[in-house]
Amino acid sequence: MMLSGADIIVKTLIEQGCDVVFGYPGGQIINVYDSLYKYRDELRHVLTAHEQGAAHAADGYARMTGRPGVVIATSGPGATNLVTGIATAYLDSVPLVAITGNVPSGQLGTDSFQEIDITGITLPITKHNYVVGRVEELADTIREAFRLAMSDRPGPVLVDVPKDIQIAQCEYEPLPPVKADEKKAAKDVRIQEAAECINQAHRPYVYFGGGLINSQAEEEVLALADRIDAPIGCSFMGISGVPTSHPRFLGMQGMHGHYASSMAMHHADCIIALGVRFNDRVTGNREKFATKAQIVHIDIDGAELSKNISPAHALRGDLKLTLQKLLPLLEQKRHDPWRQAISQLKNDENWSLDHREGLTPRNVLLALNRFTKGELPVATDVGQHQMWAAQTLEFRKIRRFVSSGGLGTMGFGMGAAMGAQIATGQRTVLVTGDGGFGMCLNELATAVHENIPLVILIMNNGVLGMVRQWQTLFFDKHYSNTVLDRKTDFVALSKAFGADGRRVTDLNGLDEALKTAFQSDGPYLIECMIDKDEFVLPMLPPGGSMDDIITKVGD
Amino acid sequence: MESFTLAVLVQNQFGVLNRVTSMFRRRRFNITSLSVSVTESDTRSRITITADGGGRDKDQLIDQLYKLPVVVSIAEIKEEDCVTCELLLLKVQNKPELRSDIHAAAEAFGAKIVDYTRDSVVLQMVGTARNIDAFIEVMQDYTVLEICRTGVISLERGAMTIEKKAEIY
Numbered sequence: 001m002m003l004s005g006a007d008i009i010v011k012t013l014i015e016q017g018c019d020v021v022f023g024y025p026g027g028q029i030i031n032v033y034d035s036l037y038k039y040r041d042e043l044r045h046v047l048t049a050h051e052q053g054a055a056h057a058a059d060g061y062a063r064m065t066g067r068p069g070v071v072i073a074t075s076g077p078g079a080t081n082l083v084t085g086i087a088t089a090y091l092d093s094v095p096l097v098a099i100t101g102n103v104p105s106g107q108l109g110t111d112s113f114q115e116i117d118i119t120g121i122t123l124p125i126t127k128h129n130y131v132v133g134r135v136e137e138l139a140d141t142i143r144e145a146f147r148l149a150m151s152d153r154p155g156p157v158l159v160d161v162p163k164d165i166q167i168a169q170c171e172y173e174p175l176p177p178v179k180a181d182e183k184k185a186a187k188d189v190r191i192q193e194a195a196e197c198i199n200q201a202h203r204p205y206v207y208f209g210g211g212l213i214n215s216q217a218e219e220e221v222l223a224l225a226d227r228i229d230a231p232i233g234c235s236f237m238g239i240s241g242v243p244t245s246h247p248r249f250l251g252m253q254g255m256h257g258h259y260a261s262s263m264a265m266h267h268a269d270c271i272i273a274l275g276v277r278f279n280d281r282v283t284g285n286r287e288k289f290a291t292k293a294q295i296v297h298i299d300i301d302g303a304e305l306s307k308n309i310s311p312a313h314a315l316r317g318d319l320k321l322t323l324q325k326l327l328p329l330l331e332q333k334r335h336d337p338w339r340q341a342i343s344q345l346k347n348d349e350n351w352s353l354d355h356r357e358g359l360t361p362r363n364v365l366l367a368l369n370r371f372t373k374g375e376l377p378v379a380t381d382v383g384q385h386q387m388w389a390a391q392t393l394e395f396r397k398i399r400r401f402v403s404s405g406g407l408g409t410m411g412f413g414m415g416a417a418m419g420a421q422i423a424t425g426q427r428t429v430l431v432t433g434d435g436g437f438g439m440c441l442n443e444l445a446t447a448v449h450e451n452i453p454l455v456i457l458i459m460n461n462g463v464l465g466m467v468r469q470w471q472t473l474f475f476d477k478h479y480s481n482t483v484l485d486r487k488t489d490f491v492a493l494s495k496a497f498g499a500d501g502r503r504v505t506d507l508n509g510l511d512e513a514l515k516t517a518f519q520s521d522g523p524y525l526i527e528c529m530i531d532k533d534e535f536v537l538p539m540l541p542p543g544g545s546m547d548d549i550i551t552k553v554g555d
Numbered sequence: 556m557e558s559f560t561l562a563v564l565v566q567n568q569f570g571v572l573n574r575v576t577s578m579f580r581r582r583r584f585n586i587t588s589l590s591v592s593v594t595e596s597d598t599r600s601r602i603t604i605t606a607d608g609g610g611r612d613k614d615q616l617i618d619q620l621y622k623l624p625v626v627v628s629i630a631e632i633k634e635e636d637c638v639t640c641e642l643l644l645l646k647v648q649n650k651p652e653l654r655s656d657i658h659a660a661a662e663a664f665g666a667k668i669v670d671y672t673r674d675s676v677v678l679q680m681v682g683t684a685r686n687i688d689a690f691i692e693v694m695q696d697y698t699v700l701e702i703c704r705t706g707v708i709s710l711e712r713g714a715m716t717i718e719k720k721a722e723i724y
Contacts, residue, residue, distance in 0.1 A: 119570075123577045127624070128624045303618035305614075306614045484610070
């Protein structure tokens with residue numbers, strides 16, 4: 001059938017199995033919005049308050065489902081407002097398809113009104129991007145964008161569509177949804193070598209990241225740890241990859257990781273690293289990182305295998321498929337001394353945990369766990385609350401933690417939480433801080449309009465806590481621009497947006513507020529008053545090693 | 556310093572060089588020579604890159620290149636297996652008392668005179684990067700006005716092509 005470019009965009013999205021798009025209209029995307037109106041019964045559009053919120057919502061949707069999230073924006077500022085969202089998705093390997101309008105082809109390059117070179121701008125933060133040159137190429141370009149976004153290591157792809165291409169007509173034939181490229185296991189010879197290395201280990205440590213979630217290799221990773229009798233740790237991006245309560249699971253390691261997990265990694269003689277990239281927050285000083293260990297590194301992205309560390313065994317391939325081939329080659333082991341060492345580390349960690357009473361960050365999150373039961377999506381912003389959440393929250397289901405790990409985007413939370421809720425249909429929690437929430441609170445308008453059951457838990461300490469923590473430790477308590485001292489009344493604010501909320505100053509109040517929030521139809525905001533000098537501990541100072549770990553701060 | 560040379564076959568489309576060089580800049584690869592040209596196929600361009608670094612840098616560069624959807628295939632250029640050359644144009648001041656010396660140097664390196672005026676001589680030379688470096692070094696004895704070189708281009712000896720090599724990766 002003959003369709004306009006705008007119709008083709010919407011029809012192709014529907015054809016690709018897309019059920020919701022997030023976006024914001026504007027002059028150079030107006031034709032697409034006309035098509036969205038036409039096909040409104042087949043494709044839901046969620047109008048956000050700002051394009052950044054739309055990008056984060058599409059990201060949150062993708063993290064929940066594993067399918068590409070779709071965001072639509074107009075040219076110029078609409079497109080540039082997506083940039084932080086696209087970069088966030090890029091750094092966390094989230095499949096995202098961004099569609100932007102642009103000025104008509106003939107005006108490109110002339111600095112027309114609201115014209116921007118968005119493909120140039122997003123070149124380093126997308127897997128690939130396109131300016132569509134002919135309407136005949138439009139449908140296939142969008143299909144290609146979906147395929148690229150999902151294939152290998154997922155990531156964002158942007159399609160820029162000049163207005164004349166949206167207007168022009170051509171023949172359109174629906175096609176079945178594209179599939180991600182076929183995944184492959186690592187080479188047999190590499191798997192064999194890795195197996196020999198692992199079989200010789202006495203202190204193995206299984207370490208996984210976001211790659212486990214993308215590859216859905218949960219069962220294989222647990223089977224691996226059982227086979228070789230290893231504890232399991234994860235990177236920040238791995239959180240929710242295996243159930244938190246699994247007896248082998250020591251939690252996140254790294255700069256603010258669990259003591260036992262970081263220590264076990266430090267003392268291991270073999271680290272089986274799965275879908276991770278050995279970020280600086282993970283290794284600290286790379287010269288002193290896991291010096292006793294042989295590292296077996298498996299990743300679908302070959303470029304990760306030689307980027308940050310030089311592993312003894314580098315295996316490029318899909319995690320799930322590679323582990324399925326590796327497992328039969330591994331001997332069943334039992335390492336009693338290593339088990340004892342691990343349980344000693346766990347005891348030490350328990351000792352150093354924060355056991356204070358009252359409205360401490362840990363108690364707040366433990367209370368939250370009783371309500372989510374590890375089943376519901378939890379999104380965060382970035383900062384102290386994010387690290388407390390990473391340390392304390394419980395997950396029983398994969399893909400339930402939604403947080404900006406790589407880019408560390410403050411303002412990510414509201415959009416992402418809405419996307420996660422829409423993707424799952426489950427009540428979703430946003431754990432945020434007064435700083436991060438301040439960056440994205442405009443999206444409360446969207447949450448109210450869409451009647452999204454969102455529990456917004458603000459840990460309000462009146463300061464930019466993470467930067468303050470660094471200032472306390474490394475900058476002689478010069479609290480430069482981290483004391484917010486704002487007069488914002490968050491409860492009144494939530495009411496102004498048409499939501500409801502409550503301020504809590506003790507654990508009983510919190511419990512009551514959570515009860516109300518978890519029965520609420522739409523968004524409900526809880527402002528939780530936290531001391532400004534709470535610390536995220538333990539802490540590995542930047543560039544430090546395990547010898548420098550800070551577990552207590554005295555004054 | 557260690558260095559290596561790669562031939563990269565890419566899709567011949569708008570902005571492809573920008574995609575490749577943007578990645579070099581972002582990942583901080585130190586590229587010492589780069590040339591781009593048409594190929595036997597309308598749909599392909601060929602980029603030849605020389606970069607500083609050892610084996611790990613090379614692996615990393617190859618892996619990062621393969622992540623760009625516009626990259627079709629990559630082959631490492633090993634001097635012993637390949638015909639490699641570069642083109643140099645060098646403009647030097649012409650003075651009566653130096654004329655014969657410049658001539659002699661040019662002849663020794665097989666450089667051709669392609670422009671000649673009373674005040675200047677433009678020499679053209681085709682050779683390996685090393686020979687061209689050596690020639691430029693010799694010409695420093697005179698007043699060099701301008702230098703322009705193309706960067707290395709290279710083809711593997713025998714019937715093997717870069718496109719066939721893509722299967723091997």
